[in-house]
Amino acid sequence: MTRAQRVADTDTANRPVPERLLRAATRLFAERGYEGTSVQEVVAAAGVTKGAMYHYFGSKDDLLYEIYGRVLRMQTEHLVRIASRDAPVAERVRAAAADVIVTSVANLDDTVIFFRSIHQLSEDKQRAVRAERRRYHEIFRDMVAQGQREGVFRDDVSADLVVNYFFGSVHHLSTWYHPGGALTGEDVGRHFADLLVAGLRPEA
Template structure:
């Protein structure tokens, strides 16, 4: 699963049926847009039948939801593990800040689709995505607040604003990052995390 999924080139796609459908949908939604992609195009690219698709996904809307939700679930699992490490709060925040960059870059198509097309989801699915994102942001914020209480991070800026500032940068990655560029996802993750920690140091 990555931001540069290759076309199948006429070969039978590999993986489970849901994986093949999601990979095909991700690639086509990124290339043609959600509205410009038909269910038939998705199932053809995935090498399955419509019946097989509807066994796993009730609609094209469900595919769009899952394209982003699966990345968010993975990022949340990473954050839960990072936040529970036996490490300083600075180390945990740095690792979490870098991880969300690396995983976003690795799944750049998914992020592009989310910010371009998620408004087309049914209202209840939009609410579900927002609720899951809020859980992620709240856990990230809790580490910032811990650092502020311990005097490791500056406390003159609200933790909510720090989280919004950082993730605003993360959410714009899909507008400028290119896999063929000079920087890898790990490079960008390290630089962004370094900048965040530098900005969090208490003012002298």
């Protein structure tokens, strides 16, 4: 075991049990797939007992749900703060677009795992996630619509189509983005946000 691995193991052991379980589940689901990972393997990797896991998570699909749910909740909290700023709408849309890219890149494994395995969740959990994603998209769409009403953004394309176009690109980040490459998450966020806002400007 290298020194870096020992430091990582110590760092994990000092974290709260739910976080240890989520970190272990994320790594194992990414390596072996959701179906190929057992509860026993998760608790062993986290260094806890099954009883400890079931104290916080009722089942393996609760772990899967929380892996993505915590990212989505964080992104929604960021978006609500950005949308409520006392700033021009174009500035808020640019900030929101950059934020969702940066946070998606920072949590790429969580997002990839979830979309690859969402069909494994119960219907109730799938509906809950879709409702929260819909809420996020509606807040983003409302900012775009505000910009259209104010004449800041072009209005020949519906705000719904703008949102679907932009988030279609966001959801494909994992197919081409590689951490450690030429672009950081902040670089990609800035470029995506600039492209979105530039495309929304009314034609001269």
